[in-house]
Amino acid sequence: MTVSIWLSLLAVCLLGAMSPGPSLAVVAKHSLAGGRLHGIVTSWAHAAGVGVYALITLLGLAVVLKQSPLLFQGITYAGAGYLAYLGIRALRSQGGVAAKLAAGKPASLLEAARDGAMISILNPKLALFFLALFSQYVAVGTEFGSRAIIVATPLAVDGLWYTLIAVVLSSPKVLETLRSRAKMIDRLSGVVLILLALRVVIQV
Numbered sequence: 472m473t474v475s476i477w478l479s480l481l482a483v484c485l486l487g488a489m490s491p492g493p494s495l496a497v498v499a500k501h502s503l504a505g506g507r508l509h510g511i512v513t514s515w516a517h518a519a520g521v522g523v524y525a526l527i528t529l530l531g532l533a534v535v536l537k538q539s540p541l542l543f544q545g546i547t548y549a550g551a552g553y554l555a556y557l558g559i560r561a562l563r564s565q566g567g568v569a570a571k572l573a574a575g576k577p578a579s580l581l582e583a584a585r586d587g588a589m590i591s592i593l594n595p596k597l598a599l600f601f602l603a604l605f606s607q608y609v610a611v612g613t614e615f616g617s618r619a620i621i622v623a624t625p626l627a628v629d630g631l632w633y634t635l636i637a638v639v640l641s642s643p644k645v646l647e648t649l650r651s652r653a654k655m656i657d658r659l660s661g662v663v664l665i666l667l668a669l670r671v672v673i674q675v
Contacts, residue, residue, distance in 0.1 A: 477620065484625040487600050488632040493554050493667050496660045497590045498633045500561070501583045502640040503656070510637025512580050513587035518630030520591025525622045528601040550593035551668040557590075558664030561657045591629075 494517055502510030578586075591597060639645060 477624070480621070480624055481628065484628040485632070487625070488629045492596065493557070493594065493664055494590055494633070495636065496664060497557065497586050498636055499640055499656075500660060501578060501586065502637040505578055505580075505583060507637060507641035509578065509580060509583045510641055511634050513583045514633030514637050515630045516584040516587030517591045517633060518626050520588045520594075521597065521629040522622060522626035523592060524597050524601050525625050529618055529622055546593070546598065547595040548672070550595045551672050553589055553593045554664050554668035557586075558661045558668065561661030561664065 498510055498513050498517065501513040
């Protein structure tokens with residue numbers, strides 16, 4: 472794999488990671504409620520899910536997924552259901568930012584990791600992203616080293632991007648401002664997650 476090809480892959484992965492969506496909402500929630508460590512754990516658990524999609528695409532399983540409408544549809548509905556579940560919890564302030572700040576009991580690191588991994592693994596947008604864009608880079612490298620780079624690049628980009636988000640959101644000045652608006656953040660993130668779930672269902 473040449474440097475120019477890798478740079479183009481890097482650019483695509485950066486654009487994918489920076490695109491706002493449910494992943495940002497989940498990382499933000501755990502960063503605000505649990506602090507920097509919780510946000511970072513959520514970030515890298517999410518990145519691990521991205522790595523799973525990259526590996527699946529690399530092994531050619533994405534083609535099988537694309538040719539199996541029922542399987543793909545099942546994953547899509549599961550992703551929409553999980554988004555709606557997170558949204559409803561946020562609206563009810565059960566497990567949301569406001570509830571956890573008020574109770575002084577943030578989620579465990581295991582729960583943070585679970586949410587991070589699930590929101591990426593059950594996100595149908597990631598499947599479409601790798602099917603439509605990432606798959607074209609798979610054919611570029613057939614050697615083990617090239618394939619390792621192809622898998623590692625989106626994983627590292629995603630983890631580092633959301634780690635940056637977690638660090639920014641958990642800084643004292645930013646955190647103090649956001650804590651004063653915790654309930655509003657809960658309501659807003661809940662509405663966004665539910666709307667995203669509805670959009671996924673409508674587009675299936």
